[in-house]
Amino acid sequence: MVAIVHDPSLLHSFVVEPRVDLNNPNFFKISWDSEDYPRPSTSCASSCQVVNDACLCDVSITESQVFTSLPATVDDVMSQLHVGAPNPEIFGNYIQITNTGDVEVWQKENSGYNKDTIFAVSHRGKNIFLKNILSTVAINGAPALTFRNPPHFVNIAVREPRDVVYETDDVLETYFHHDNLAPFLALRLIQRFGISNPSPRYTETVSKAFIHGTYVGEGQTFGDGRYGNLEAMVAAIVLDREATTVVLDADPASGSLKEPMVKIISFMRAMDFERRVEAGDEIRMDALQAKVGQEAHSSPGVFSFFLPEYAAPGHIKAAALYSPEAQLLSGPKIISLLNGIISLVDLGLTECFGGFAQRNLWQCNELRPGGTYDTGTDKYTMGKLGFSPSNPNDANSVVDELSLLLTAGRLNQESRAIIANAYSSAGNNADGLRLAQKLMISTPEYQSTNILDIKSDIRPEVEFPPPSTKRYKAILYLKVNGGMDSFNMLVPHSGCSGGKSK
Amino acid sequence: MFSHLICFRILASYHHYQSVRGTLSYPQGDLHQIDASGSNQVCSTFGIHPQLPHLQTLYNSGDLIFFSNVGVLQEKVNKNDWQEKTKIALFAHNFLNEQVEKMDINKEQTGRGMCGRMVDILTKYGYSTGTVSVAGIAEVLVSNLSPLFVADPFDYQLFNPMYWAQPLWNTIKSLNKITNIGSGLFGETWSNRLLQSIGENEILYDVVTATPVDTTFPEDDLGKQLQTIAKIIKERSVRGVDRDVFYANFGAFDTVSQFHRFPLCWKAM
Numbered sequence: 001m002v003a004i005v006h007d008p009s010l011l012h013s014f015v016v017e018p019r020v021d022l023n024n025p026n027f028f029k030i031s032w033d034s035e036d037y038p039r040p041s042t043s044c045a046s047s048c049q050v051v052n053d054a055c056l057c058d059v060s061i062t063e064s065q066v067f068t069s070l071p072a073t074v075d076d077v078m079s080q081l082h083v084g085a086p087n088p089e090i091f092g093n094y095i096q097i098t099n100t101g102d103v104e105v106w107q108k109e110n111s112g113y114n115k116d117t118i119f120a121v122s123h124r125g126k127n128i129f130l131k132n133i134l135s136t137v138a139i140n141g142a143p144a145l146t147f148r149n150p151p152h153f154v155n156i157a158v159r160e161p162r163d164v165v166y167e168t169d170d171v172l173e174t175y176f177h178h179d180n181l182a183p184f185l186a187l188r189l190i191q192r193f194g195i196s197n198p199s200p201r202y203t204e205t206v207s208k209a210f211i212h213g214t215y216v217g218e219g220q221t222f223g224d225g226r227y228g229n230l231e232a233m234v235a236a237i238v239l240d241r242e243a244t245t246v247v248l249d250a251d252p253a254s255g256s257l258k259e260p261m262v263k264i265i266s267f268m269r270a271m272d273f274e275r276r277v278e279a280g281d282e283i284r285m286d287a288l289q290a291k292v293g294q295e296a297h298s299s300p301g302v303f304s305f306f307l308p309e310y311a312a313p314g315h316i317k318a319a320a321l322y323s324p325e326a327q328l329l330s331g332p333k334i335i336s337l338l339n340g341i342i343s344l345v346d347l348g349l350t351e352c353f354g355g356f357a358q359r360n361l362w363q364c365n366e367l368r369p370g371g372t373y374d375t376g377t378d379k380y381t382m383g384k385l386g387f388s389p390s391n392p393n394d395a396n397s398v399v400d401e402l403s404l405l406l407t408a409g410r411l412n413q414e415s416r417a418i419i420a421n422a423y424s425s426a427g428n429n430a431d432g433l434r435l436a437q438k439l440m441i442s443t444p445e446y447q448s449t450n451i452l453d454i455k456s457d458i459r460p461e462v463e464f465p466p467p468s469t470k471r472y473k474a475i476l477y478l479k480v481n482g483g484m485d486s487f488n489m490l491v492p493h494s495g496c497s498g499g500k501s502k
Numbered sequence: 503m504f505s506h507l508i509c510f511r512i513l514a515s516y517h518h519y520q521s522v523r524g525t526l527s528y529p530q531g532d533l534h535q536i537d538a539s540g541s542n543q544v545c546s547t548f549g550i551h552p553q554l555p556h557l558q559t560l561y562n563s564g565d566l567i568f569f570s571n572v573g574v575l576q577e578k579v580n581k582n583d584w585q586e587k588t589k590i591a592l593f594a595h596n597f598l599n600e601q602v603e604k605m606d607i608n609k610e611q612t613g614r615g616m617c618g619r620m621v622d623i624l625t626k627y628g629y630s631t632g633t634v635s636v637a638g639i640a641e642v643l644v645s646n647l648s649p650l651f652v653a654d655p656f657d658y659q660l661f662n663p664m665y666w667a668q669p670l671w672n673t674i675k676s677l678n679k680i681t682n683i684g685s686g687l688f689g690e691t692w693s694n695r696l697l698q699s700i701g702e703n704e705i706l707y708d709v710v711t712a713t714p715v716d717t718t719f720p721e722d723d724l725g726k727q728l729q730t731i732a733k734i735i736k737e738r739s740v741r742g743v744d745r746d747v748f749y750a751n752f753g754a755f756d757t758v759s760q761f762h763r764f765p766l767c768w769k770a771m
Binding site: 025052053196252253254255256257287290291293303307311312313314315316317318319321323326327328329330331332333334335336338339342343346353354368369415418419422426431434435438439442443444445447448449450451452453454455456457458459461462464465466467468470471472473474475476477478479480481482483485487488489490491492493494495496497 | 530550599612644687700
């Protein structure tokens with residue numbers, strides 16, 4: 001780590017900028033060319049002074065060329081040159097002497113390879129111009145102690161917003177072209193398209209579509225061939241054999257849980273939700289983030305609604321799988337989701353009894369049978385489900401149709417029979433349909449993309465032992481969450497021994 | 503009732519701290535001193551952050567303990583080798599958030615949290631244990647033997663709340679039966695959580711919405727959480743427990759130098 005210090009002590013009329021005076025705390029990383037760099041523990045180098053547990057040295061800077069002949073590859077150029085250059089064509093005195101297709105070499109006035117030479121390369125679809133320059137910092141009086149001068153955007157003495165903008169642009173460019181970006185995005189986007197644990201092959205295919213900007217599937221070519229093309233990436237996700245092979249539905253580890261918004265919106269679409277025109281131009285739902293853990297434009301933080309690597313305790317964790325959406329399967333959020341859909345089915349879209357709508361009615365109890373609100377009209381709602389089954393008098397046909405619309409036909413035979421029986425026993429077809437819709441959303445087939453193979457045993461219910469006679473004790477784990485500066489929380493004060501005295 | 507647990511790394515002297523932190527260090531005279539003689543630490547006196555006087559009070563009354571050298575490093579590292587010698591990405595908030603609750607960098611506990619492991623041990627010794635979060639799914643409470651209960655301090659709903667609505671519970675149970683080996687694991691996860699959720703809802707809804715407590719809690723985020731915990735503790739007999747672990751979460755400490763949210767913490771506690 002070094003910091004830049006200016007000490008023109010012989011010239012008394014100069015005032016040193018605090019950013020480069022002896023107390024400059026802005027150290028930055030450099031890479032010494034040899035292990036033998038000046039250290040205060042060995043009295044620095046002979047030409048340096050030991051000041052405040054650091055070496056203060058005079059330095060000199062020399063510039064030289066990196067390549068003396070045509071570099072072999074784009075990677076050679078990218079890994080060894082760090083200083084950008086303008087497009088040489090604008091100078092008027094640069095001549096392109098070589099163009100290998102990968103690397104263009106431009107020399108100033110045909111003067112041979114020197115530090116003015118500019119290389120043009122294409123890296124992930126972007127033209128980059130790099131100067132053939134090596135700036136070396138050497139300790140005065142110790143010419144073997146050297147390091148490569150790192151490029152710096154912002155003038156230390158005169159700081160300009162312009163330079164900060166350039167540096168920020170370059171940081172973003174660096175992230176966008178980073179080798180990790182394609183697989184990072186591939187995993188996250190595949191997970192949003194319904195596969196929580198994609199194979200390495202699948203992730204690689206999708207990453208390559210992003211990198212090369214093109215994907216060929218179903219006899220068509222997708223994307224324009226530029227790095228980062230999302231058309232190619234999404235085509236690779238949805239057309240890959242891992243997404244389209246039906247037999248994989250029978251693999252217990254394939255697929256995913258559904259995310260809350262998908263559960264709500266897909267139910268409303270499949271059940272023909274009809275917005276009441278008088279209720280306004282848009283459907284307004286309220287506080288979904290608090291109720292079900294997800295809401296448009298309401299991400300709780302930079303890590304979004306759930307983590308890509310969350311694994312639910314139990315089978316998922318034991319199988320070393322991920323189930324991101326399970327991070328929202330807490331008791332209150334499950335109850336809120338079910339209540340919201342029950343309310344939608346029974347009352348239409350309102351805020352009542354856990355309904356998802358923005359507050360509008362205020363007197364929800366008047367929706368009760370015999371209450372002053374007439375639920376026979378849709379006057380009190382923002383809209384209602386308009387679905388009517390093709391054969392309402394045939395319970396099995398109704399359930400098959402619901403299974404097709406809501407679970408892509410995955411609902412197991414026993415559950416179909418249970419829901420068909422509930423439909424038939426409800427009293428009339430309208431009540432039967434409401435009951436069947438509510439039961440459908442509670443099934444594991446609706447909540448996930450899995451095929452279920454169930455036993456005949458009911459799960460044990462939550463049970464509690466009788467009150468204990470032992471004395472009660474509790475621990476409260478209060479997580480004080482965020483970026484705490486623990487190095488300032490508790491610090492050495494006095495009476496210290498055995499450590500560094502300074 | 504509250505045990506205070508704070509983890510930190512010790513620097514070797516005030517001057518060492520001052521030279522390492524530079525302009526970010528606090529003057530020695532601004533620190534709240536605590537006596538650590540007999541603790542076998544490098545200093546007989548430590549200083550607490552100027553804005554945290556309550557920690558000094560709690561420490562002096564014997565109600566607070568600091569743990570040193572606790573964390574996610576598996577061995578001593580320095581600035582040259584930390585990247586290869588640390589298992590956890592030290593600057594990734596998501597991974598550190600997870601680890602601070604799991605304390606399991608070697609992944610030996612298949613997802614069990616720090617307090618969840620304590621609960622499992624207590625259960626084996628014959629205690630009747632409970633784990634309850636008032637701030638969503640909590641990694642720290644995940645255990646093998648005690649199912650995680652979650653209560654919502656803000657808008658807790660009763661399942662299927664319209665008294666005239668069609669009953670669902672018995673049919674839902676038969677739609678979410680035990681699955682065979684080879685059945686989809688995501689569907690299994692749903693059914694498991696659903697049965698637990700409706701079961702705990704029957705018990706906790708009444709406790710959270712109807713239990714009176716004498717203490718007045720602040721109407722803020724943490725105050726509501728602690729009030730909910732107080733209610734659940736008061737009505738502990740319905741769950742038959744004698745050992746509980748609760749989880750609350752108070753966030754937004756997202757500036758490295760900011761401690762100004764701590765007074766809200768003290769107020770609620």
